[in-house]
Amino acid sequence: xxxxxxxxxxxxxxxxxxxxxxxxxxxxxxxxxxxxxxxxxxxxxxxxxxxxxxxxxxxxxxxxxxxxxxxxxxxxxxxxxxxxxxxxxxxxxxxxxxxxxxxxxxxxxxxxxxxxxxxxxxxxxxxxxxxxxxxxxxxxxxxxxxxxxxxxxxxxxxxxxxxxxxxxxxxxxxxxxxxxxxxxxxxxxxxxxxxxxxxxxxxxxxxxxxxxxxxxxxxxxxxxxxxxxxxxxxxxxxxxxxxxxxxxxxxxxxxxxxxxxxxxxxxxxxx
Amino acid sequence: xxxxxxxxxxxxxxxxxxxxxxxxxxxxxxxxxxxxxxxxxxxxxxxxxxxxxxxxxxxxxxxxxxxxxxxxxxxxxxxxxxxxxxxxxxxxxxxxxxxxxxxxxxxxxxxxxxxxxxxxxxxxxxxxxxxxxxxxxxxxxxxxxxxxxxxxxxxxxxxxxxxxxxxxxxxxxxxxxxxxxxxxxxxxxxxxxxxxxxxxxxxxxxxxxxxxxxxxxxxxxxxxxxxxxxxxxxxxxxxxxxxxxxxxxxxxxxxxxxxxxxxxxxxxxxxxxxxxxxxxxxxxxxxx
Numbered sequence: 001x002x003x004x005x006x007x008x009x010x011x012x013x014x015x016x017x018x019x020x021x022x023x024x025x026x027x028x029x030x031x032x033x034x035x036x037x038x039x040x041x042x043x044x045x046x047x048x049x050x051x052x053x054x055x056x057x058x059x060x061x062x063x064x065x066x067x068x069x070x071x072x073x074x075x076x077x078x079x080x081x082x083x084x085x086x087x088x089x090x091x092x093x094x095x096x097x098x099x100x101x102x103x104x105x106x107x108x109x110x111x112x113x114x115x116x117x118x119x120x121x122x123x124x125x126x127x128x129x130x131x132x133x134x135x136x137x138x139x140x141x142x143x144x145x146x147x148x149x150x151x152x153x154x155x156x157x158x159x160x161x162x163x164x165x166x167x168x169x170x171x172x173x174x175x176x177x178x179x180x181x182x183x184x185x186x187x188x189x190x191x192x193x194x195x196x197x198x199x200x201x202x203x204x205x206x207x208x209x210x211x212x213x214x215x216x217x218x219x220x221x222x223x224x225x226x227x228x229x230x231x232x233x234x235x236x237x238x239x240x241x242x243x244x245x246x247x248x249x250x251x252x253x254x255x256x257x258x259x260x261x262x263x264x265x266x267x268x269x270x271x
Numbered sequence: 272x273x274x275x276x277x278x279x280x281x282x283x284x285x286x287x288x289x290x291x292x293x294x295x296x297x298x299x300x301x302x303x304x305x306x307x308x309x310x311x312x313x314x315x316x317x318x319x320x321x322x323x324x325x326x327x328x329x330x331x332x333x334x335x336x337x338x339x340x341x342x343x344x345x346x347x348x349x350x351x352x353x354x355x356x357x358x359x360x361x362x363x364x365x366x367x368x369x370x371x372x373x374x375x376x377x378x379x380x381x382x383x384x385x386x387x388x389x390x391x392x393x394x395x396x397x398x399x400x401x402x403x404x405x406x407x408x409x410x411x412x413x414x415x416x417x418x419x420x421x422x423x424x425x426x427x428x429x430x431x432x433x434x435x436x437x438x439x440x441x442x443x444x445x446x447x448x449x450x451x452x453x454x455x456x457x458x459x460x461x462x463x464x465x466x467x468x469x470x471x472x473x474x475x476x477x478x479x480x481x482x483x484x485x486x487x488x489x490x491x492x493x494x495x496x497x498x499x500x501x502x503x504x505x506x507x508x509x510x511x512x513x514x515x516x517x518x519x520x521x522x523x524x525x526x527x528x529x530x531x532x533x534x535x536x537x538x539x540x541x542x543x544x545x546x547x548x549x550x551x552x553x554x555x556x557x558x559x
Contacts, residue, residue: 013361013368017375020438023390024378026400030393039393041400088286095279103283110294114542116495116514117535120304120521120528121297141293144286174278203383205498210522221385225502228389235393242386253381257374260381261442 024246031240039235053240062215063241066223070245073138073208073219074201080143081197082190088144089152090178094161104153107146119210126211137211138219142201148193155189156182192259195252199260202249220245305533311526323533333534335509336516339425340538343512344493347429347436352485355437356478359444360470373445380439388502391431392418395503401427424508428499436492440485447481448474487549494542513538 030039032049035056057063092104122141126132131140159182167177183190208219215223224241227233253260305323309316327333362373379387394400397416405412413420417427451474459469497514504510506519513534521531 009361009366013372016358016361017372019434020376020379023387023394024382026394027386027390041403084285084289087282091279091282095275103286106290110290112491112546113294113298114491114495114539116497116517117301117539118294118297119514119517120531120535121300122293123522124300124528125293125297141289144289149286174275178282199381203385205383205385205501209501210518221383224389225385225498228392228502238389242389245383245386249381249383253374253378257370261377 027239027242027246030236031243033236035234035236037236053237054244057237057240057244061241062218063220063223063244065215066218066220067244069135069217070202070220073135074198076139077142077201078194078198080139081145081148082194084144085148085152085193086183086186086190087178088149089156090182092149093153093156094164107149110146115206119206122207123210133212133214133217135217138208138217141207145197148197151193152186152189155186159185188259191256192262195256195259199249199252202245301532301535304529305536307529309528311528316529319529323530324537326530327534327537332511333516336511336513337537339509339511340494340496340513342425343429343432343496344490346426347433347493348486348489351433351436351440351489352482354433355440355485356444356482358437358441359448360474362441363445363448373442376441377438379435382435384435384498385502387431387435388499391427392503395427418503419508421509424504425510428503428510432493432496432499436489440489443485444478444481447478451477483549483552487546490545490549491542494538494545 026044029044031053032051033039033043033047034050034052037043037047088103092107123132126137129136131137163181163185164177167181172181203221204219205221205225209222209225212218212222218226220241224238224245227241228238306318306320307316308319308322358376362369362376395417396402397412397414397419399416401417402412413423417423455473455477456469459473464472495514496512497518500506500510500512500515501518506512506515511519517531517534517538520527520534
């Protein structure tokens with residue numbers, strides 16, 4: 001009886017797992033199929049494997065450039081968030097002035113305001129600044145984010161200020177205390193923040209889409225979405241492009257699963 | 272003391288600039304533009320008062336977008352929450368390979384929405400795998416594929432969204448389950464409560480704050496559905512949502528900034544009322 005129960009449990013577990021991973025497995029399989037093969041179920045199992053679609057994309061399309069753009073923008077935004085979220089979080093956590101109360105309230109407020117309200121003005125702002133369709137448009141608005149500030153602030157408040165005070169008595173300057181003493185202590189939460197920011201940026205579509213129009217600054221998700229429906233591209237190549245967008249995320253997820261999960265739940269539960 | 276104040280201000284400067292320039296200014300700007308007839312190519316524009324708002328409320332495509340967004344929110348949220356809870360309960364206990372199943376269920380939610388939408392565009396198309404599956408189960412799939420039919424397109428996209436999101440909320444439920452003290456279950460067991468009784472008298476009540484939290488973030492997300500609509504149907508076949516409407520009115524052909532901004536503010540108002548009600552709910556439970 002107990003055995004049957006266990007067996008049923010695993011059947012259910014694997015059934016759901018199948019539903020959850022099938023679309024991604026399908027993507028990889030189709031991306032490795034020769035162009036022109038039909039995507040029928042039989043072909044999924046029997047068609048030969050080839051990397052030709054990937055080679056085609058890198059030689060005949062701009063995908064290398066899109067990939068570079070995604071990585072470049074992602075890295076700068078991530079570094080920006082590590083430094084600036086940390087600085088702001090430190091101010092809110094340690095300096096107890098009224099101005100910081102105001103700051104904190106603004107952080108919470110921004111968290112709740114739906115992002116669609118800034119679509120049109122953001123577009124106009126970038127056009128008026130003359131940075132529409134440039135890296136600046138993709139980077140500047142996202143160098144610091146309220147969720148990140150909140151996450152780091154919670155962490156800093158859990159660190160006893162004794163070390164900072166000792167350093168202050170020894171005559172260390174504020175900047176030195178901040179970056180040499182507190183920042184290293186915050187490594188775990190900053191790692192979580194970095195992963196979250198990079199992922200969000202890597203997958204982001206709406207703003208990169210409305211703020212760019214040329215291939216030279218276009219990121220991977222935007223390029224993929226616009227490729228679809230082109231006469232010149234078939235599903236095999238489209239799925240190879242999609243796989244290129246997914247593989248880095250998969251690798252990071254496998255290596256850093258623990259940090260990713262803790263980032264989600266730390267941002268989530270406050271009881 | 273004064274030096275400390277300067278330091279504090281300096282440290283917060285990047286956030287203050289970002290806040291003023293990229294958040295507050297756009298929010299105020301679009302509020303004002305909503306009362307004008309500003310378009311891309313017109314250098315001058317005029318105050319039109321509430322004309323944009325009045326026009327919106329009699330604009331069929333706006334009302335359709337509003338209706339679709341409502342269907343999206345009301346349709347996906349309960350389903351996502353319940354499935355996520357069931358998944359969390361399924362993988363909460365200790366067993367072999369637990370980590371693998373958790374990771375697998377979570378996988379769709381870290382994948383780019385564009386990629387997911389592309390994959391499902393194929394799976395939903397005529398003769399695609401989902402049509403085959405429907406036939407196997409005895410249903411007749413729509414003639415031109417699920418996404419090219421007004422009666423199925425929106426629901427297909429909603430189903431995909433539920434599939435994608437459940438793993439993420441499962442993780443949050445798992446964290447909630449972990450925070451329930453084990454002693455409660457032991458005490459219940461000693462008093463002879465079965466596992467079903469334990470679930471309804473301990474697990475469910477103690478998970479309420481987590482469930483409400485999930486409700487809040489999920490509804491903010493669902494009000495803003497855009498990417499999947501853009502990739503899968505371009506708003507055709509009665510799938511246009513509020514954000515898609517704003518995009519279409521403001522940033523395609525006509526570049527009607529005033530009109531789109533007014534639409535954005537109507538959505539803002541709806542979300543604000545909705546969030547406010549949910550926070551009141553949270554507060555009443557004494558959890559925030």
